[in-house]
Amino acid sequence: MSFLSCFISGISLGSIYAIIALGYTMVYGIAKMLNFAHGDIIMVGAFAAYTIVSTLGMPPILGVLAAVAVCTLLGVTVEKVAYKPLRGASSLAVLITAIGVSYLLQNLALLIFSANPKKFQSVVNLPALKLAGGELSISAVTIVTVLTCVVVMVCLTSFINKTKKGQAMLAVSEDRGAATLMGINVNGTIALTFAIGSALAAVAGVLYCSAYDTLNPYIGSMPGIKAFTAAVFGGIGSIPGAFIGGIILGIIEQLAKKYISSQLADAIVFAVLIIVLLVRPTGILGKKIHEKV
16 A cells, blocks of 8 residues: 555656646747746745735635736746847847746745745645545545646647637747748737746645645745656657656656655656656657758
C-alpha cells in the first residue's frame, strides 16, 4: 500500500506541475518566449486566495475566484507592459525582462506580506477517501487536484480545437506573419494566451498551497522551475506533452523521495530530464522544426 499511496501522491503533484506547465507551453508555442515570471504568478494567486480566505474570512470558492481574477489581470498587464514592447527584440532581452519581472513580484510580495511563512487554509474541506478497508487513504485535495487537471486538459484542448480564438492561437503559433495577413489580431491572441496561462497558474498555486499548507513569497520558484522542466520533458509547445511530462515528473519525484533520498529527489528529477533530452532533444511529444533557408 505504501507504493500505491506514493504513486497516487506523485500523480497529484504531477497534476499541479502539468497545470503550471500548460501556461509555459502555451506562451512558448504562441509567443515563442519563455515566461520565467510564471512561477511568481503562482505565488501571487496563492496570496490572493490567502487574503480572501484567511484574512477576510470569506468562503474558499471566493478565494479561488479572486486568485484567478488577480492572476489573469496580472498576466495581461505583464504581457502588455513588459513583453509587448519587446516583440521584435532578441530572446535574450525577453529572458532578462522575464527574470526582472520575477524579482519584482517576489520583492513586492516581501514588502506586503513579509518573508515569514503563512499558514495556508486549504480550499478543499472534505473528508479523505478510504480504500482497501481503510489501509489506503486518499486526501480530498489529491482527488480534487487530479480531477481539476483532467478537466483543465479537456477544456483547453476543446477550446484550442473547436473555437475561433483557439484556431487563431494555432494560426499564430504556426506563422505569425501569415496570421496577421489573414486578419488575426496577433497582439490580442498573445494577450489571451497570457490570460489563460496566468489563470491556470492561479489554480495551480491554490491547489499546491492547499496540499502543503505553507505560503511565502518564494513558494512559486521551485514548482515553476519543475513545471518548466515538465514542459520541456513532454515537448515544449505541446499541450498533451505538458500534461504527460507533469504527471511523469511528479511520480518520479515522489518515488525518489520515498525509495532513494528526499534530499536527492530534485537532482534525480533534473537528471532524468537531461537523459531524456540527450535521447530525444524535442521531448516526448515534441516535433522537429525544419527552418527554411
